[in-house]
Amino acid sequence: MLTTKLFLGFGVFVLGSLSFENPFSQDNYIDLNTETAVVSKLQSPGKEIYADFCMQCHGANGKGDTKNFPPLDGSDWLKTKRNQSIAAVKFGQSGPIMVNTKKYNSSMPAMGLTDQEVADVMNYIMTSWSNKQTKVVTEKEVAAIKK
Numbered sequence: 001m002l003t004t005k006l007f008l009g010f011g012v013f014v015l016g017s018l019s020f021e022n023p024f025s026q027d028n029y030i031d032l033n034t035e036t037a038v039v040s041k042l043q044s045p046g047k048e049i050y051a052d053f054c055m056q057c058h059g060a061n062g063k064g065d066t067k068n069f070p071p072l073d074g075s076d077w078l079k080t081k082r083n084q085s086i087a088a089v090k091f092g093q094s095g096p097i098m099v100n101t102k103k104y105n106s107s108m109p110a111m112g113l114t115d116q117e118v119a120d121v122m123n124y125i126m127t128s129w130s131n132k133q134t135k136v137v138t139e140k141e142v143a144a145i146k147k
Contacts, residue, residue, distance in 0.1 A: 046124025053111045062129045068106045070099035073129035086145050090118045115142040
């Protein structure tokens, strides 16, 4: 019996008794349909940036110091003030802000990050600890934020 199957773009295709490996097989790509894979992909480049620029004040656990540096973990400011959060990372932050009903009035200097680095660290922060981001911060979105 002659078997004729053709799967374009998926796995192996069989035509007659010959089979060919498809280099564009799903097996050759990371599955981004799972939440874990998406979070991991979003965290990857930003984790290093966070360690280099943010961890000293906001802590490895994102909890801040509850006195001078606000928490990033579970921050209502990050959730409700997306553009201001991006601007703070891009340009620095000074003046009073309210985070989780507590007033903070410290200065955060501009870090000199590129728009892509800002997007990467924002995605890391917004998918770390108890934060569950649903909308990815893009380089284009960061570029649109003006001082």
